[in-house]
Amino acid sequence: MTTLSGKVNIVSDLQAAKKAQARLMDKIIALGYGEGPAFAIKLALEEGINNAIKHGNGFDASKSVEIAYNMSHQEVAITITDQGCGFDPGAVPDPTTDENLEKPCGRGIMLMRAYMDEVRFNEQGNQVFLLKRNIPDTCGISEDTS
Amino acid sequence: MRQSNPRLNVSSERDVTVIELTDKKILDEVSIAQIGDQLNALAVQKDMPKMVLDFSCVSHMSSSALGMLITLHKRIRERNGQLRLCNIQPAIMEIFAITRLNEIFQICKSRAEAMESLS
Numbered sequence: 001m002t003t004l005s006g007k008v009n010i011v012s013d014l015q016a017a018k019k020a021q022a023r024l025m026d027k028i029i030a031l032g033y034g035e036g037p038a039f040a041i042k043l044a045l046e047e048g049i050n051n052a053i054k055h056g057n058g059f060d061a062s063k064s065v066e067i068a069y070n071m072s073h074q075e076v077a078i079t080i081t082d083q084g085c086g087f088d089p090g091a092v093p094d095p096t097t098d099e100n101l102e103k104p105c106g107r108g109i110m111l112m113r114a115y116m117d118e119v120r121f122n123e124q125g126n127q128v129f130l131l132k133r134n135i136p137d138t139c140g141i142s143e144d145t146s
Numbered sequence: 147m148r149q150s151n152p153r154l155n156v157s158s159e160r161d162v163t164v165i166e167l168t169d170k171k172i173l174d175e176v177s178i179a180q181i182g183d184q185l186n187a188l189a190v191q192k193d194m195p196k197m198v199l200d201f202s203c204v205s206h207m208s209s210s211a212l213g214m215l216i217t218l219h220k221r222i223r224e225r226n227g228q229l230r231l232c233n234i235q236p237a238i239m240e241i242f243a244i245t246r247l248n249e250i251f252q253i254c255k256s257r258a259e260a261m262e263s264l265s
Contacts, residue, residue, distance in 0.1 A: 014174060014175050014176055018176075036237075039205075039237055042206060043173075043206065046173045047209055050210065095245060101246055101249070102220070103216070104214070104217050105210075105213050107213070107245050110209075110245065111208075
């Protein structure tokens with residue numbers, strides 16, 4: 001069984017993020033992930049890394065984002081850590097309530113939770129763990145969205 | 147009349163601006179900002195703008211792209227205009243449904259249906 005693991009450190013720059021995401025997605029596709037799971041992982045990676053750069057590090061060029069991965073044919077686990085002071089994910093308003101529905105931001109965490117099998121933040125709130133299991137012939141949506 | 151912007155194919159049919167999003171992936175913030183700027187510029191060209199956004203090429207979208215669409219929708223509404231989205235692929239439609247944004251946007255199955263709804 002092929003298992004790939006490693007760490008990538010990127011500066012707080014969206015172009016650097018784009019390149020790192022593309023390299024990770026190449027590995028994931030090469031492991032045989034289908035359209036549905038690959039769609040989900042790509043979306044969650046985009047949201048997680050963007051949050052780290054924008055909200056975590058505040059685009060501070062002196063701060064970096066670490067992306068650690070452990071992937072096999074069975075599952076992909078990704079941990080994204082920024083160097084910000086963290087946040088309380090429980091305090092993020094629900095973007096689907098009527099009063100928040102037309103706000104242009106605040107949907108990233110919700111989408112990560114909808115598309116991944118596990119989404120967990122560390123206590124400080126500067127690290128997110130993402131897990132996606134490779135279940136062929138399923139759509140990207142996970143049944144467990146907790 | 148047909149105009150080509152880097153990320154959009156723009157044409158006019160009657161008094162409606164029809165915009166085809168040409169990027170397959172509308173994910174990263176840099177691209178989204180460029181698309182948003184171009185769409186907002188088109189929205190303020192007319193009073194009461196009528197705009198159809200065709201998503202047939204789009205297979206990936208992020209929350210930032212949703213935010214860009216919400217801002218565009220507000221701008222068009224402020225000018226008493228109308229916006230229709232059409233040809234949205236099932237995976238993208240799922241994102242609209244999860245976020246309940248399918249309740250805000252008027253989403254049509256095809257470009258013809260979108261044009262019809264604006265007449």
